[in-house]
Amino acid sequence: xxxxxxxxxxxxxxxxxxxxxxxxxxxxxxxxxxxxxxxxxxxxxxxxxxxxxxxxxxxxxxxxxxxxxxxxxxxxxxxxxxxxxxxxxxxxxxxxxxxxxxxxxxxxxxxxxxxxxxxxxxxxxxxxxxxxxxxxxxxxxxxxxxxxxxxxxxxxxxxxxxxxxxxxxxxxxxxxxxxxxxxxxxxxxxxxxxxxxxxxxxxxxxxxxxxxxxxxxxxxxxxxxxxxxxxxxxxxxxxxxxxxxxxxxxxxxxxxxxxxxxxxxxxxxxxxxx
Numbered sequence: 001x002x003x004x005x006x007x008x009x010x011x012x013x014x015x016x017x018x019x020x021x022x023x024x025x026x027x028x029x030x031x032x033x034x035x036x037x038x039x040x041x042x043x044x045x046x047x048x049x050x051x052x053x054x055x056x057x058x059x060x061x062x063x064x065x066x067x068x069x070x071x072x073x074x075x076x077x078x079x080x081x082x083x084x085x086x087x088x089x090x091x092x093x094x095x096x097x098x099x100x101x102x103x104x105x106x107x108x109x110x111x112x113x114x115x116x117x118x119x120x121x122x123x124x125x126x127x128x129x130x131x132x133x134x135x136x137x138x139x140x141x142x143x144x145x146x147x148x149x150x151x152x153x154x155x156x157x158x159x160x161x162x163x164x165x166x167x168x169x170x171x172x173x174x175x176x177x178x179x180x181x182x183x184x185x186x187x188x189x190x191x192x193x194x195x196x197x198x199x200x201x202x203x204x205x206x207x208x209x210x211x212x213x214x215x216x217x218x219x220x221x222x223x224x225x226x227x228x229x230x231x232x233x234x235x236x237x238x239x240x241x242x243x244x245x246x247x248x249x250x251x252x253x254x255x256x257x258x259x260x261x262x263x264x265x266x267x268x269x270x271x272x273x274x
Contacts (some may be wrong), residue, residue, distance in 0.1 A: 015051030015099035019273060023143040032166055034212030036105060039141060043117045044105040045271055046212045051099030053161050059087060059154065068095050070226070071157040073175045073250055083234065083252065085153050085226040094272040102271035103151065103159055106202035106214050107222065108135065109266075115139045119203030123220045123266035129233040129258040132223050132267050139269055146271045153226030153252070155270050156236050159213070160250045168211050178237075179244030182208045182217025186243035197240050199264070217249050221265035228254035239264040 016031045027036040027044065035047035050068045057069025061078040070085065072078050095101050109121035115135050124135065136150045164171045169181065179187055183205070185197045190205065203214040210216055218238050226234035232254035238247025241264065255262060 013051055013099060014097075015049035018047040018049075018100060018102075019098060019145075021141070021143045021145040021271070021273075023141065023145075029212055036212050037102065039143070041116060041118075043141075044119070044212075045102035045117070046105050047100055048103050048155070048159055048162055049100050050095055050158055052165075053158060054165060057154065057157060057161065059085075059092075068092070068158050069154045071161060071250070076252075081229065083153075083226060083228055087152055087154055091149070091152070091272055094274070098273045101155060102146075103155060103213065104268040104270070105212055107220060107266040107268055108139075109202065117269065119214060120201050122199060122201050125199070125220060125266055126261055126263055127265070128261045129223055129255075131261075136267060136269055141271070145274060147274050148269045148271050150223060150225050151268045151270050153224045153234060153236075156222075156224055156226075157250070159216070163210055163249075166211065173248075175248055175250045177245045178217040178248035181210065181249065182215055182238075182244065183219040183240045184217070184238060184244040184247075185241055186245070187218070199240055218244060218247075221262065223262075223265055223267040224252075226252065231258060232256040233258055235262065235265055 018035050020037055024037040024039050027038050029035045031049050036044055038044045053067040055065050055067050057066040058064045059066050059069045061084055076083055104117040106117045106119050107123040109116050110124050115138055160174050163169050164174055180189055183200050220239050221235040222237055224234050224236050234252050234254050236252055237249050
């Protein structure tokens, strides 16, 4: 609750004292345990302390010296001919100035035909990348302090780095085998032999919450702005019909074209200071 927030001095780093946009209120957590804010509609976002991360990310696919950036855990081709991403300068400037960004705690859902990021709701699925961009753009914050966009691959990997570096989960759990961190078909700790795997509402199982982020592992694939080759869209993590050994949190793969519907995929938004 509100008393969980540590009172910080002006000497603390900015990532340790997250800005709270107008129209949002503090909910719970501290900067490195999952600092959550919510708007009046119950959309929740968690602060990602980029300024605290190791400088092992890449923005250009060549240099690995950025705190905010994609991580090459699988030794894939991250050149401009392979996995790549162009991050707008205004996004980078905001993240570097404020030393962090906000990441939606839940995958996108619909409520009264409006996009929301709330727990207890089934993820919005069966959309194409093109449609997802339209849905994301329709999200309303009623806040002049922040802008938002579909999560970048650099943001997704920065979240993964935070989880590992923080010690919330091991690198092996995030990168190699996330089976028991989410809704996967081979999660026998959750599904009994006679159970039928199914899509679940966001935050259905609290044991799968990591740093106040729900369902990073399994349940649904998640769209990102990262690309492969020219315009193949990149999806992250896995979903409830496949297993967490082959599709851990940090996994990425591509689909094409952007107009093609993906059956079991949703998305998250990220907020950054204007």
